[in-house]
Amino acid sequence: MRSSTWAYMAGEALASLRRNRFMTIASITTVMLCLLVLGAVYTFTCNVAKLAEVAEAQVEIRAYLSPKVDEKALRAIQEQLKQIPGIQSFEYISKEKALERMKQQFGDKEGLLDGIDKINPLPASFEIKVAEPSMLSGVAETVKALSGIDEVDYQKELVDKLLLVTRTMRFGSVLVVVGLGVVTIFLIANTIRLTVYARRKEIAIMKLVGATDSLVRIPLVLEGVLLGVVGGIAAGLINNVVYAYVFKTVSSSMPFIPLVLPQAVNGKVLAITAGAGIVIGMVGSVVSMRRFLRI
């Protein structure tokens, strides 16, 4: 098709949106509301993921040394730890340091520990941080197998729970997003069906004077896409503004909650809602007009 025909079709789409002003506003609002929820779900999921990440980063492996380990064996273990993939960093905690820490923890009740200095039952240990929480159990196994390591300990249950939560969240948000997408397509299809129905005579005339299906369809698809993209961008922008506000409020009153920075998530939210709007508008209009083209 030549460019003047495309221009004509675009003009038709805009004219129709203007003519059915009420419908246009209604559909844009519908799309906007659905995509607003979608954007909110996405933002929320990002924050849960971040929360889990922060919590996971604090989990570490503690590997207790056997009392028999001497200077040389200690250095050998340190060399071996450096070789193990997945270990981000480790720190050696000597018996003395362990005792020191314990005293600190007891604080003013330090008196309870009187006399313990001479025996010091605390073993020396390594505190190991891993690169990925999912590597925890693997690294723990490997470290435990080293000679000179008596016992390995990490908060297995906490880690498992965190992994479960993030996985469930991811799955749940996919469900919500797909469900919302279907609902929105349905709503858009319905509004476009109404416009198409209102224009069925016009469509029939177009077809009778020799218009191809595409010449009828393209303006209607453009119409749907315009509705979708405007609703999507509006939803994205509202989301961005609201999240920026939430971030500001929460981070000043509850700074210990690790929220995702607005600039890290807002662009993605806008892209997602606008993109979803386009797809939804396109699918919605194609689905709704099939019947009316059979002339």
Added chain:
Amino acid sequence: MGPLIRFVDVTKVYENNCTALRGINLSIEKGEFVFITGASGAGKSTLLKMIYGEEFPTSGRVIVDSWDVSKIPRKKLPYLRRSIGVVFQDFKLLPDRTVFENVAFALRVTDASRLAIRRRVPAVLELCGIKDKSNCRPDELSGGEQQRVSLARALVNNPILLVADEPTGNLDPDTARGIFALLEDVNDMGTTVIVATHAQAMVDHMRKRVVTLRDGILQGDEARGIYRA
């Protein structure tokens, strides 16, 4: 070259089991002017609709130019329709567009250039005598004027064939005469013209070929005939 239009044993039964046409055999040559007459419900509109593919025969074949309309694929249908100009009994004009746009519309669907539209539309409006109404919308026109717009739209693509279904349905005799004169002019320029009509006086006056239908059966076919119902 064979005839422009050929109906071979055409029968049309609508979904409600109403038989509109029965065993029609008919040939129309290029350049002919043909009246289709018959009482209301005789099947005139049904016959015309099968020429431009709005309805399809239940059995039999309809051939138009090089197309077998009875078996035409959906994708090709628009191209058949573009080579046929149709004047509908109820005009079928787009209500929210100007006369110019209504006529230009039939050109646009053919992916015509802007230039072609700017040249061709005024020429056709001039031919049909409604150039001064270019910027009016259909509801600002009289019935006769609307019929001329409809005719202009049918002619704008330079069709090989013009099909008109009761083009003077509710027009006064003078206006009707004007429309028929126009149809005759179009025919003189080489376009084949087929007109379904009840306008007895005009049919009798013009002495063209008259095909008469009765209850879906081809009742008569006279070369220089007069109106029969």
